[in-house]
Amino acid sequence: MLAIRLEKELEQELDLLVKARGSNRSSVVREALVRYLEDNEDLELAKQALAETGGSKPLSELRKALGLDD
Numbered sequence: 001m002l003a004i005r006l007e008k009e010l011e012q013e014l015d016l017l018v019k020a021r022g023s024n025r026s027s028v029v030r031e032a033l034v035r036y037l038e039d040n041e042d043l044e045l046a047k048q049a050l051a052e053t054g055g056s057k058p059l060s061e062l063r064k065a066l067g068l069d070d
Contacts, residue, residue: 004029 018028063069
């Protein structure tokens with residue numbers, strides 16, 4: 001179990017979202033946390049891939065490497 005403290009304004013925004021969705025606070029916060037963690041994982045994977053490839057390639061070079069251009 002996790003307990004968090006929210007500023008009044010943030011708590012009010014959360015309650016408006018909960019009401020609009022017909023959901024509850026726990027579900028909305030859980031969904032937001034999952035998305036946040038997934039986004040951070042994606043960012044780390046992108047940083048790792050960029051470091052491994054040494055940067056970017058021009059689009060024409062990428063298209064050729066993928067066999068999209070003759």
